[in-house]
Amino acid sequence: EIVLTQSPDFQSVTPKEKVTITCRASQSIGSSLHWYQQKPDQSPKLLIKYASQSFSGVPSRFSGSGSGTDFTLTINSLEAEDAATYYCHQSSSLPKTFGQGTKVEIK
């Protein structure tokens, strides 16, 4: 099983700050890494697919990078509506797995 480890687990950020979340895979997964945003009492929403491709309708302040085992989600100029938990997800091999999540709080 491929284990995805996100860091940090929690981040408290001021609006307009830049947020960086990392996701490390226990073995190489190429670019088969996707990022989701989940707000309280809502279902997850796709932000970034295949490590760096923005999903339709997602604000341009969200971007992703990386390949192999190390990946990054960046939120440029954080807005209040970005308060959520962010998950990475690998679809390279079964079982499909998710990172443990990174909760972003707005100061």
Add this chain to the structure above:
Amino acid sequence: EVQLVESGGGLVQPGGSLRLSCAASGFTFSSYEMNWVRQAPGKGLEWVSYISSSGSTIYYADSVKGRFTISRDNAKNSLYLQMNSLRAEDTAVYYCAREAVVVAADMDVWGKGTTVTVSS
């Protein structure tokens, strides 16, 4: 509007059974692969099961293998999850999620979820 709507959740005793449904609309259901993903209270996301667009290929997480059965009815635009021998650790919100028929695809559309509580 592309939409997935889960139903069938509820309170069930340990050892009991429940059948979840996911109704799809706004897209050609038979052209997409589907997944069930669950989230225990206060916890992260856990993939449960996958079914190919035709229903011919199925996978399960080890935690549910032998107890859960995924199926679909493309004529009814519906996905199902039959859950037997339920345990307390199966308590979670269960989401159905759409996946494109491409290699290593993401899950681009999710339902709002249905809550399953296993307790005596």
